[in-house]
Amino acid sequence: MNEFDLSVLTAGEPAQFGKYGSLRLRYLKENKPTLYQALLQGHLLNAHLNEIDQQAHEMVEQTVQQLIRNERFDESLKLSNPFLWVQKMNSFKNIAEETVMRDLIYC
Incomplete structure (x- = not known):
């Protein structure tokens, strides 16, 4: 796995992005590479990665909430069958992250 030198992102501005910014x-x-170089040279890379990271987190949360509403999934399952509740929540998050990866990170 290649590691990237994050110190070159923007001079004097620390990298603050998380998981999705790193994936982007x-x-x-x-x-x-052309877009990467343009963002880097224009000192816009860090801002771009922070924005992608923030949008991705919001998109995951919104998608999970939409899936919960669509399935009429409620907290009562958490008490009656906690294992099923965890399974469903993990499934919802996986679906949301796949959507984010396709629509935001890898585009």
């Missing part, structure tokens, strides 16, 4: 950085470096 890897994608840009490996698949969109």
